[in-house]
Amino acid sequence: MTHAAAPPLPDAGPEPGILRAGLRNIRDMIRIEPKRFSIAVVGAMVNTAMQMSVAFIIGWVVSQVAVPAFENGEVGTGSVAIGVGALLGMSILRFSSMCARRIGSGTQMFQVQAHWRRQVTRRYLALPVSWHQKHPTGTLLSNANADVEAATRPLAPLPFACGTLFMLVLSMVVFFTIDWAIALVALGMFPALFTLNAVFASKMAPRAKRAQELRAAVSADGHESFDGALVVKAMGREAAETERFAGTAGELRDAMIGVGRLRAAFEPLIQGLPEIGTLLALLVGLTRYEAGAIGLGELVTVSFMFSILAFPIRAIGWVLGDLPTSVVGRRRVDGVLAATGDMAYGDRELDGTGPARxxxxxxxxxxxxxxxxxxxxxxxxxxxxxxxxxxxxxxxxxxxxxxxxxxxxxxxxxxxxxxxxxxxxxxxxxxxxxxxxxxxxxxxxxxxxxxxxxxxxxxxxxxxxxxxxxxxxxxxxxxxxxxxxxxxxxxxxxxxxxxxxxxxxxxxxxxxxxxxxxxxxxxxxxxxxxxxxxxxxxxxxxxxxxxxxxxxxxxxxxxxxxxxxxxxxxxxxxxxxxxxxxxxxxxxxxxxxxxxxxxxxxxxxxxx
CATH class of the missing domain: 3.40.50.300 (P-loop containing nucleotide triphosphate hydrolases)
Structure with a gap:
């Protein structure tokens, strides 16, 4: 059984680069829910500041408590109490700020999804019957569900990534304050990480677009087969419909495997680069410590800061990695919102009663x-x-x-x-x-x-x-x-x-x-x-x-x-x-x- 292909949804505008289109999409989503985004970002920045403060406290404890204890055999009770109290206070603030970040980012994402689903549904209802007759119901369901979810994927890690950027700026200030050689290691690592993510995003874009289109095709084929179940059974077309659906599902599987392979090739590099930077910073730091350029407390602080940076930096990679899929989803949503053919209503009311002429x-x-x-x-x-x-x-x-x-x-x-x-x-x-x-x-x-x-x-x-x-x-x-x-x-x-x-x-x-x-x-x-x-x-x-x-x-x-x-x-x-x-x-x-x-x-x- 053959089926005529539905006409593609109109694009809402020109095709900018993935990074620019992704950032524009993020900007639009922030404008929809600015308060929740602000709560999440403030929570992320406070959490970041607390993490960095922990590095300084540990460095201070090492230099002011641990080293004197080894050298003199005496432990300063007051210093220990200060250190424990500071770490406990930082932990409470970190927990509170983490809750604010996660609740803020989660509610923002779900609110934006609800906003776009309402917009898409209103658009469907405003468009004439002739428009609906040209677009399969399964595809329209995919636009209102899978495409909306794809468009909002960067929102979940976005506040975390913003907090990480804040952390990177503060870290660079700290690194240059402590030692220029260690700062150069950071300067080399961060651009390399962003470049790697940009290459990944450009290669992922066409694969993500194909996968998203096939999701809609699978939804359309499935909806048509299920909706026409009586005809399928009456005409003995179960095997043919199963084969047709399996063909589309197989194409989606292959497309998703292609996406997975690309992720498998890039994500180890993206995740491993911060860890390599941490090892390199530790080696440079040891060299500078032996040369007398930095003290033991500063070496511990720098090493700990690099170690805590390794995981948050991945959040930036998560956002950049989700950009291609989000751009494809957003363009498909915008295609619905940009569809034309509305029948404008007037402002006149009929005053008569009884049968109309x-x-x-x-x-x-x-x-x-x-x-x-x-x-x-x-x-x-x-x-x-x-x-x-x-x-x-x-x-x-x-x-x-x-x-x-x-x-x-x-x-x-x-x-x-x-x-x-x-x-x-x-x-x-x-x-x-x-x-x-x-x-x-x-x-x-x-x-x-x-x-x-x-x-x-x-x-x-x-x-x-x-x-x-x-x-x-x-x-x-x-x-x-x-x-x-x-x-x-x-x-x-x-x-x-x-x-x-x-x-x-x-x-x-x-x-x-x-x-x-x-x-x-x-x-x-x-x-x-x-x-x-x-x-x-x-x-x-x-x-x-x-x-x-x-x-x-x-x-x-x-x-x-x-x-x-x-x-x-x-x-x-x-x-x-x-x-x-x-x-x-x-x-x-x-x-x-x-x-x-x-x-x-x-x-x-x-x-x-």
Whole structure:
């Protein structure tokens, strides 16, 4: 089974160098949570200062306590007490500052992740249906999860690295104060370490990008296979889907192995360089001590400082090592945030009550590739009337339904409610006026009550039961073990197709819309039940206008007017009886629909 590749997400800007892009990403994350970052950095700097102070205290203890004890055989009790007290105080401060650093950096990272996930989700919801149709759900899930996590990876070690930089500056001052030769060792080690990390980051960038893309591909393949589990099993495609997923997973494995190999080659060098610098500093220090340039206490202080620098310096390596992955993740997140195609809403509210008037005025619609789906379509759904859209597959019926609910906008012309262009209405007014029920019903993994109410104001149990009755769903919901509190499972898998359709119809009716658009929304319902439902909607006292995409003859016959579409154009209008008499293409299509429906019912009865 082959799958068309989704178009790549647009890049949010030029491709700067990894280091510059990584630092820009870090800057942006700090701006999101400056307070928590400040707490973490202050904690890291205090911790660093305490570590360096320990080096001085140990050097002082050696020169003022240990050496006199060996030389004179006497131990200064006061000096020992001072040393122990100082070390104890430093330990308490180190513990407190370490807690501040870790809590600050952890909460900052999780807050930034939550911030970007909210932004990505808002962007998804703002983008039109046409954009979502071009991007696999698995990839979008990866953008909101794996890519966000990748983008924020440097945040955890960042305060530690900032504290280390502070430590390096202080250390260089101390080294030059003690001895120039030891300071030169430090001056040679630190640039070498940064250069090594920069080379590592440049080589890691393409590998990290490939791995991140494959994570999204694995997520997309897995989501598609799991979401289409019924089709996969029904068509006997388990082995083929397993092989397809295994192929993508194998590519991800190879990419991750490549990342691991590069890390294996560089990380021993990155981790070993500070230790080599410590040994070299110790050798130089011993030489300078023997030459009388420094004292024993200074030698101990320098050696201890180099030893405590060896581990914190790795934090800088962790940040630099995470930069390529973070840059790739951030660019993929920015690709979503930079996606265009929003449909801006206006500021007008509809003042009327009761059924709304729907008007299509010279409407045309073209796809992104220029293919025209609708041409010069004009008709009206008068308040309280029912208009049926009839036509062969691809004639533009569903496109008109989407335009009526403003899931997309026309290329030319206008769609109006009560004389107001839909593009001028607020989102709230649009949603309150029109409800679209599609052929493929979507049910949330929640209770019946939650699925119908959707947290909309004013929808109580009384209104829910009224909507269920109007949709012919009150009986089966009443028979459920927990009634309105019944959990329906993911996509309502505990219900039949017809039950899901009636439930989604009830959801639309619960909002008391002034216009109802049904895109073959009762196709899975028994024809007799469907006729009863539509007749009930039409005859109710507060009947909304109904625009229905219809196939069944009994459904079409209920309409006040039929609009017949061919190739995106209206070629006939009138009542069902009039078109059967005067328009041969319409009569042939409806007869074909009726014959196909009769054959389907016969097959079902035979199978039973």
């Amino acid at each position: 729907l008007e299509f005025d010279s409407v045309a619609y073209s796809y992104a590739d220029g293919t025209e789906a609708l041409t010069d379509v004009s008709f009206t759904v008068e308040p309280g009337t029912t208009v049926a859209l009839v036509g062969a597959t691809g004639s533009g019926k569903s496109t008109l339904a989407h335009l009526a609910a403003r899931l997309t906008d026309p290329t030319r012309g206008a769609v109006r409610f009560d004389g107001v262009d839909l593009r001028e209405l607020t989102h709230r007014s649009l949603a309150a006026t029109c409800a679209l029920v599609q052929q493929i019903p979507f049910v949330f993994d929640d209770t019946v009550r939650a699925n119908l109410a959707l947290d909309r104001e004013g929808i109580d149990d009384t209104r829910i039961w009224q909507a269920l009755a109007a949709a012919g769903a009150d009986k089966f919901v009443g028979d459920l073990e927990a009634g309105l509190d019944t959990e329906l499972g993911e996509r309502g898998t505990s219900l039949s197709g017809g039950q899901r359709q009636r439930l989604t119809l009830a959801r639309a009716l619960a909002g008391q819309p002034r216009l109802l658009v049904l895109d073959d929304a009762t196709s899975a319902v028994d024809p007799k039940v469907e006729s009863e439902i539509l007749a009930g909607l039409k005859d109710s006292a507060d009947a909304a206008g109904v625009l229905v995409v219809a196939y069944r003859r009994a459904t079409i016959a209920l309409a006040d007017e039929v609009v017949f579409l061919e190739g995106g154009r209206i070629t006939a209008r009138g009542t069902h009886a009039e078109l059967l008499e005067t328009h041969r293409p319409y009569a042939e299509l409806v007869t074909a629909y009726e014959r196909a429906e009769a054959e389907r019912e016969f097959d079902e009865e035979t199978a039973a």
